[in-house]
Amino acid sequence: MARIVQAILKRLGGMAIVLALVVTVVFIIVRVTPGDPAAVMLGSDATPQDIADLRARMGLDAPLILQYGQFVLGILKGDLGQSIFLNQPVTTALAARAEPTFFLTLFSILIAVGIALPVGILSAVKRGTVFDQIVVTLTMVAASVPSFWLGLMLIQVFAVGQGWFPASGYGGPGTPFLDRLHHLILPAVALGVVNSALITRFTRAAMLDVLGDDYVRTARAKGAGEGRVILKHALKNAMIPIITVIGLSVAMLVAGAVVTETVFGLPGVGNLVVSAVLRRDYPVIQGALLAVAAIYVLINFIVDMLYIIVDPRVRL
Amino acid sequence: MKKSAFLLITLAALAGTSSLALAQASDGILTVATIGEPPSLDVMQTPTDIVLTIDQHIFETLYTYDAEWKSVPLLAAAMPTISEDGLTYKIPLREGVKFHDGSDFDAKDVTASLKRWMAINSKGKQVAGVVESIAEDGDHAVIVKLKSRYAPLLATLSQASVIIPSETVADTLTTFIGTGPYSLKERKPDQYTQLVRFDGYKSPEGAPSNYAGKREAIAKEIRFVPVPDANTRVEGLISGQFDFADSLPVSAYERVEKSSNAKPVIFKNAGWASMNMNMKEGLLVKKELRQAVQAALNPKDMMLAAFSDDRFFSVDASIFPEGSVWHTEAGVARYGEGDPEAAAKLLKAAGYDGQPLRLMTSRQYEFHYKIGEVAKAYLEAAGFKVDLQVVDWATLTTRRADSKQWDIFITHSNFPGDPTTINTITDTYPGWYVSDQKTKAVAAYMDATTDAAKKTAWDGLQTVIYDDAPLYKVGNFNAVSGLANGVSGYEPTYWPHFWNVAPKK
Numbered sequence: 001m002a003r004i005v006q007a008i009l010k011r012l013g014g015m016a017i018v019l020a021l022v023v024t025v026v027f028i029i030v031r032v033t034p035g036d037p038a039a040v041m042l043g044s045d046a047t048p049q050d051i052a053d054l055r056a057r058m059g060l061d062a063p064l065i066l067q068y069g070q071f072v073l074g075i076l077k078g079d080l081g082q083s084i085f086l087n088q089p090v091t092t093a094l095a096a097r098a099e100p101t102f103f104l105t106l107f108s109i110l111i112a113v114g115i116a117l118p119v120g121i122l123s124a125v126k127r128g129t130v131f132d133q134i135v136v137t138l139t140m141v142a143a144s145v146p147s148f149w150l151g152l153m154l155i156q157v158f159a160v161g162q163g164w165f166p167a168s169g170y171g172g173p174g175t176p177f178l179d180r181l182h183h184l185i186l187p188a189v190a191l192g193v194v195n196s197a198l199i200t201r202f203t204r205a206a207m208l209d210v211l212g213d214d215y216v217r218t219a220r221a222k223g224a225g226e227g228r229v230i231l232k233h234a235l236k237n238a239m240i241p242i243i244t245v246i247g248l249s250v251a252m253l254v255a256g257a258v259v260t261e262t263v264f265g266l267p268g269v270g271n272l273v274v275s276a277v278l279r280r281d282y283p284v285i286q287g288a289l290l291a292v293a294a295i296y297v298l299i300n301f302i303v304d305m306l307y308i309i310v311d312p313r314v315r316l
Numbered sequence: 317m318k319k320s321a322f323l324l325i326t327l328a329a330l331a332g333t334s335s336l337a338l339a340q341a342s343d344g345i346l347t348v349a350t351i352g353e354p355p356s357l358d359v360m361q362t363p364t365d366i367v368l369t370i371d372q373h374i375f376e377t378l379y380t381y382d383a384e385w386k387s388v389p390l391l392a393a394a395m396p397t398i399s400e401d402g403l404t405y406k407i408p409l410r411e412g413v414k415f416h417d418g419s420d421f422d423a424k425d426v427t428a429s430l431k432r433w434m435a436i437n438s439k440g441k442q443v444a445g446v447v448e449s450i451a452e453d454g455d456h457a458v459i460v461k462l463k464s465r466y467a468p469l470l471a472t473l474s475q476a477s478v479i480i481p482s483e484t485v486a487d488t489l490t491t492f493i494g495t496g497p498y499s500l501k502e503r504k505p506d507q508y509t510q511l512v513r514f515d516g517y518k519s520p521e522g523a524p525s526n527y528a529g530k531r532e533a534i535a536k537e538i539r540f541v542p543v544p545d546a547n548t549r550v551e552g553l554i555s556g557q558f559d560f561a562d563s564l565p566v567s568a569y570e571r572v573e574k575s576s577n578a579k580p581v582i583f584k585n586a587g588w589a590s591m592n593m594n595m596k597e598g599l600l601v602k603k604e605l606r607q608a609v610q611a612a613l614n615p616k617d618m619m620l621a622a623f624s625d626d627r628f629f630s631v632d633a634s635i636f637p638e639g640s641v642w643h644t645e646a647g648v649a650r651y652g653e654g655d656p657e658a659a660a661k662l663l664k665a666a667g668y669d670g671q672p673l674r675l676m677t678s679r680q681y682e683f684h685y686k687i688g689e690v691a692k693a694y695l696e697a698a699g700f701k702v703d704l705q706v707v708d709w710a711t712l713t714t715r716r717a718d719s720k721q722w723d724i725f726i727t728h729s730n731f732p733g734d735p736t737t738i739n740t741i742t743d744t745y746p747g748w749y750v751s752d753q754k755t756k757a758v759a760a761y762m763d764a765t766t767d768a769a770k771k772t773a774w775d776g777l778q779t780v781i782y783d784d785a786p787l788y789k790v791g792n793f794n795a796v797s798g799l800a801n802g803v804s805g806y807e808p809t810y811w812p813h814f815w816n817v818a819p820k821k
Contacts, residue, residue: 035710039717041355043364044727045438047744048717057487085355086505087488097506152547160555167552168543172347173502173510265543265552267506274544275506278680279355280710 004308011304015297022293023075026286027068035280036060037084058084060282071286080287085279090287093272100170101268104184104191104261105253111192112199113246119196120203120242124211125230135200142197148259151190155264158186168265187264191257195249202245206238213237239310247303251296341513344819345537346803348812349549349561353506353542358489360437363476365730369562369811370540372527373511374416375478375494378407378426379470382528384641385733387470390520390528391421391479391495393456395470402465402765409456414516415481416499423452428482430458430473436487439472439737467762467770471734497533497815509540524807524816531815534805538814553578553798559819561798562812566628572798579799582627583808585637586795589622589687589728591675591788592740596748597719599673604666606785607650609673609724611662612698614654618690619791622683631791635738635778641771642735647779651789659698672703676716676725680709684726687790691726716746728793730810735774736761740787749786 038054039046055061074081080090123135159167171180210216211234219233220226258270265271269288276284350369356362359371379387389395393408413421427450434444448461460469484491492500497519498511513533522529541558543549550568553561554575564572564580572580593600593609600606615631623629633651636642650658673695677688685706692702705722707715715721725746732738736758739745757780761773781787799806802820806812 033711034714035708036714039713040710041362042438043362044713044729045363045739046713047438047742048746049744050438050441051714051717087356087490093505096504152551155548155551155555159557160551163555167555167557168349168545168548169541169552169557170507172345172508172539172541173504263545263548265541265545265548267504271506271544275353278708278710 004305007308008305011301015301018297019290019294023072023286023290024068026289026293027071030280030282030285031064031067033280037280037282040279041085075290080290081283083276083284084281085276086281086284090283093284094269094288094291097267097269097272100180100184100266101254101257101261101270103181104188104257104266104268105250107181107184107188108191108195108253108257109246109250111188112195112249115193115196116199116203117242120200121207121230121235123200123204124207127208135204139197139200142193143201145194146259147190147194148263150194151187151260151263154186154190168263170265170267183264183266187257187260187266191253191260195253199242199245199249203238203242206241207234210234210237236310240307243303243306243310247299247306251299254292254295254299341536342534342819343536344821345539346535346559346814346817346819347539347541347557348814349543349552349558350540351542351546351549351563352544354509357492357500357503357509359476359478360433360440361489363437363439365811368476369813370509370511371478371494372496372811372813373498373538373815374492374496374500375480376496377474377477377479378409379474380527381474381733382525385526385731386641387474387733388525388528390474391426396460398765402763403462405460405462405469406453407458407460409458410518410520411456413495413518415495416493416514416516417481418516419481419483421479421495422455423458424455425479425482426450426458427452428485429479430477432480432485433477437476439475440477442742443469443472465762465765467764468734468736471732471737474733497531498538501537506542508542511538511540512536526809527811527813533815534817535814535819550798553800556800558798559800559803560806560812560814564796564798566624566796568798569625569627569796577801579801581797581799581806581808583795583797583810585630585639585731585792586810587728587730588635588637588792589619589683589726589790590740591687591691591724591726591790592716592747593786593788594719594723594747595750595784595786598723599671600723602666603785604662605668608659608662608666608668608698608700609695610650610782610785610788611655612659612700613691613694613788613790615651615789615791617654617694618687619793621690622686622790623793627794628796629791629793633789635781635789636731636735637792640731641767642774644771644775644778646775647782649782650785651782654694654697656694656698663699668699670701672701674703674705674721674723676705676707676712676722678709678712678726679706681728683793684728688726691724719746719748735777741777741781747786749784751780751784753780754784 038051042050042054083090083093086093119135123132126132155167158164165186166183170183216229216234219229258274261268261270262274273288350366352366354367354370357371359367376391378392380390382388391410393410396405396407398405409423415421430450433440446462446464446466448463451459453459481493484493497514497517499514501512502510513536517533519531524530543552546565549561550564552558554577556577569580572578593606595601619629619631633648634643634645675688675692677684679685688704692704695702712725716725740747740749743750757777761777764770764773800820805817
């Protein structure tokens, strides 16, 4: 138990350092990038003097070190700042967009894992057969397909062609929760299918590694059924690389649903980041990237902890 | 029998005469797919197209543009009474108009709103420079006193100078209350902006004409939904999810035309593309080099690359398009097929030494980028060395404010109600167009009090613009949008509007 607590504390310390670095790097990148929220806000009629006046009113002409200090101080107080364009705190803007991103990520990973685990295991068990070759080929194709392209194809077939799903959006005013989730099915399939390719390949490779090991042979020699051999003996020992890739996929989905959210017009965190970058809404960019980084780090932390649970021999 | 037949025929004829015959309050909802989320709903602060499109349903100005882009009364009761010296405008206001919060619209709201507009809006600040005072004249009139004659006053009072209740005037608007046919119910950024019919709306009179005339909120509700991906707007329209989809790619025209759910709509001469030149610093400070740019370019090839098909653009040297009262060929020079030899002569005369010409464009508007690519080829054929800088739009708008960073940037605009409100003509707009002959030509225009005198003055100003070459007009483009079948009463305008529009049944 003491070993686990020590590992957790060690990891938490590392997370704090990573997040501090993220805060600094994001702040610098955002400020170094050309572009100006004042120019975007005022539109194309604005003269340089108008832009300078608005910059001063927004406090954007203050020394960078002062702005950085205010940003860090805010974070320590749990305040990510105020959006320049949305006229609301960044935390409120993020909270308002958490629902579609959370469920999109959840559905995508369920679809990805739901496809990848059985197919990957079966492919390894039936190594060299026609089924295995089809799986290897299809996973290569799926891994090469951009999710936004797949998304557009799904819209054409199932939204325009069949009319089963809406083409975009997350529902209008008063749309019930289940109807909102209905809007997520096509984007979740687009993301899930693409991500399933990587997980399938990892599952297959991990299972192939363990299926030839002595303990699997021993289990079979002792008369264990094939299902028990595969699921209890082989899969359990193959889980560490599979958990790693699932964890990475979840983290990438949180950070990487940007394009899919834009294509499907979903009001999620990814869409918020894109809008904020185009408008140079500094507080939102900083706050959203920090939140995404925190989730990323947290998922890695959970994966590390799962290692200990799955395999007590693992030391962190 | 005869009497009833006559009555039936009369009713049928009346029903067929105008789309306004459909103007019965409907329970329907219009779902409009826009190009993205408006950065704000404060149109005084952020007068961009997307904000103007949504806000025109909520807010109203004293005047608005009719089909000829002349300013005609909206919240004003009539055209202003102008003193003989042209310095005092008395603007009568309509009575009985109410704001969405139920309060009465009066002169106090006008003075408070216009003062805010003059403090924060770019065009408003220009007006502030010539305004001596704005004062109430009773509850239903305001008096604007000018320091000098200012011909574009009514045009500037027709866009973004919206009237809000005096009680809500603040540096940062927190409530969005206007007098328009629709009121704001809810805005969920990146999801929707929901407007609902304002039952207390008092419409101006007259036949609908562009933004002028009778306005009726037929649809119970309008939902503006941001859909940044153009292909998704197309698919959403065709699948029946949207009633209107704005700014469709020209490549989608046939697809929408063939669909059974929607039809494409072309709005001719929606705007014009231009290449603005830096007259303050760098290579193009020399007039001969700016004229060499004019001579080198081929506008038709640039527009064809940008818009694919001549159904979607026209090449016209006049700064304003045919059909506009400001259309003129006066002063047109060095605009045509692209003449590399003439351009090379001008380069030689200017002593061009091969310094790269920094041409800045953006892929955020794909047609800007394509125009830039073709321009580069033509300029290089004439002997320029070209450094094509492709950046995102936010970067471009920042860099263009610094005269050290560029020589030409590509942009586009709509056709304003008054020619002197073209951005390039402003001394401080990036490009910094300052010349003695321009100052004189603008002064002549400002002094003009009749339409004929303004037209003559504009001829003179366009002539000066072609000679000074602060910009190169590339061409006029049409806007493509899509309308669902069954939606009736929609008339294309630069900022699409949905009063007088009946939703699908």
